[in-house]
Amino acid sequence: MDSVNPLNILKLLQSDYEQHFQLCDSPSEFDRMLKTIIKDFLDVQIDLAGSPISAIEEDLA
Structure with missing residues (x-):
């Protein structure tokens, strides 16, 4: 299983949603x-x- 970097997930989500939502909300x-x-x-x-x-x-797999 590949490791998950939560900060990378946050960066990806931010780029997807920053045009609709503001960080100051x-x-x-x-x-x-x-x-x-x-x-x-x-x-x-x-x-x-x-x-x-x-x-x-x-x-084993």
Whole structure:
């Protein structure tokens, strides 16, 4: 599994959405909830990428 760099994802999202949204806008409650979901997902992906178990599974495949 390739590693995930959360900062690269943020850069890509920013370039896609900066014409519609401003950084000075205050985050809504939904923004905060979505941030938590995305952060949890990325944390799992990062943990899996660095896990010795996933390396063993890749070797077996």
